[in-house]
Amino acid sequence: MEQKLLVEKLVAGGVSLARNDDGKVIFLTGGYPGELIRARRLNTKRDFELWEPVEILKESPFRRRKLCGSFPSCGGCDWQDLEYQEQLKWKKIIVEEQFRRIAKIEVVIPDVVPSREKHYRNKMEYVAFHSSGELNLGLKRKASDRPVQLDGCVLGNVPFEDLRKRFQRLLNEHSVKPYNTKTKTGNLKHVILRKSSRDEIMAILITKKSEFLELRPIEKRIKSEIPQVNSLIHVHNSRDDVNLRGPYRVLYGEPVLTEEIDGILYQIPPTSFFQVNTWIARKILHYVSGVLSERKHSNLLDLFSGVGLFSLYLAESFESVLAVENSAVSVKAFESNARINQLENVRVLKENVASFLKKAHGKYDVVFIDPPRSGVGKPITMITRLKPSILVYISCNPTTLARDISYLMRSGFRIEDIRAFDMFPQTHHLETIVILKHPLSL
Ligand SMILES: C[S@@+](CC[C@H](N)C(=O)[O-])C[C@H]1O[C@@H](n2cnc3c(N)ncnc32)[C@H](O)[C@@H]1O
16 A cells, blocks of 8 residues: 655654644655655554655755665664755654653753764674575664675774675685574574774684584684684574573684773673774763762762673762672673773672662762663663662663652652764764752752
8 A cells, every 4th residue: 555645753763753634643664754745554553554665756964975885774773865964953852752742841952963964873783694595794774684685884883894894705605604683593683793802802702502513614714804803703692582682702812802992991702892983982081070079978879780891981970889780790800990090989780770679778968870771661760769860861771760760850850951962973873861869969
C-alpha cells in the first residue's frame, strides 16, 4: 500500500512524523520536515504505523548530497543527507519534546554542542555476513537485523574503512565462514576496530565458538601485512544478543587501548565501554567540571562508572570518590587506571547499581549517573536518600532520560541546567546532561 505524505517533523527514535488524511500519526523511516513523500507501508501496529519513503515529490531545501554509498539502507546513519546545522536544530527540538511529552515539563535547552561531522567514532563494530559467496564486513540495515555492505563509511576514524577492507580480503583468503544467526552455521560474528587519540589501533575478532581454526595463520598475516594494528584480540561470545561480551585472549600487542584526556590516562580493555566520540567526551568533562567548580564538594558517587572516565577526571576536586560498575573487566581496569594516575581517593565496587542503591546510606555531595540506553526507571528515586547537593544525569537516550527525570522531580529534585552534546553526528542519537538539585539537600 502506498500513499502521499507531508512530513511534519523529526521525532525521537530516528523517524519522521506525518499524518494521513484522517489525522492518524504515521512514522516514516526517512523524509525531512516540509517534504512531500510517496511512501509504502512497512507494518501496522495498533497505535502507530511505520512507512518507508519510495519517492520524494517535494524536497527540503536542507537536503544535501549523501556522504557514503550505503545510505539510506545502512542503519549506521539516519540523517547524513541533512545539513549538519539542521541535524543539530532537530536534536534540540527532540530533547525538548521528550521532556514535554514524557516528563510533562517545558524546558528550553541551549544549542546542541556540535562535533566533528565525519570520522568521529573511535570504535566500529562490523558484522560478518555472507554476500555473493564471500565474507563481508558491514553494518546492520535500518529497522532490520539484516546486514548491508559498506561503501565509504564516514563514521569511523579515518583509517577504519581501509582497514575494514583489508581484514575482509584477508579473512576471505583464509575461507573464514561468517556466523549466520538464523541457520546457526559459520563462526566469525564481528570484527571490531578501536582507536585511541594516540593513534593506537586494536582489532578484535569475535567468534561464536571458542575455537577459531584459521586463527594462527590469520594472526601472522595481520601482524606482518597490516602493521597499523597494534594489538589483536580474540573474543569468544556465544550469545547472539550482544556483540562485545565474553572471555578474550590477546593474540599480540597490549591487552588495553590507552586513551589520554587532559593528562588523565585511561586503559580500556577490549570488551569495556568507552565514549565513542573522544572529542565530545572531552567537551562533556569540561562542562561538568565547570558546573562542579562553583562550589567545594567532599565526596562523589559515580554510578555506572565504566573504566572511570568521570571518577578519575574529577577525583582531584573531591576528598573521596566511590564508583559502582557491574562489569568485572571494567572494574579491574578502573582500579588499575586509578593506580596509573596515582589517585588514592577513588574506590570502585563491582555491583549492580539498583542493588547498591537499595542498601546505600550516608550523604554524597555529588552523584553522577550515566546508565545504558534503557535508563534506570523507578529505582532512581532511591538516590534521594543519599541527599546529593548536585545530581548529574548523563544519558544517550532522551526518552528514558525524560522518564527518569520525571521520577526524580516527583521526589523533589529540580532541574538546574540541561545541555546536549552531539556525540553521534549523522544519526538521530545524542548525549544529554541534566544537572539537578534538591531543595532539602542544599
Ligand atoms: C553508558 S556506560 C557509561 C560508562 C562511564 N560512565 C563512561 O562514561 O565511560 C554504562 C556503564 O554501566 C555499566 N552497567 C550497565 N548496567 C549496569 C548495572 N545494572 N549496574 C552497574 N553497572 C552497569 C556498563 O558496563 C557500562 O560500563
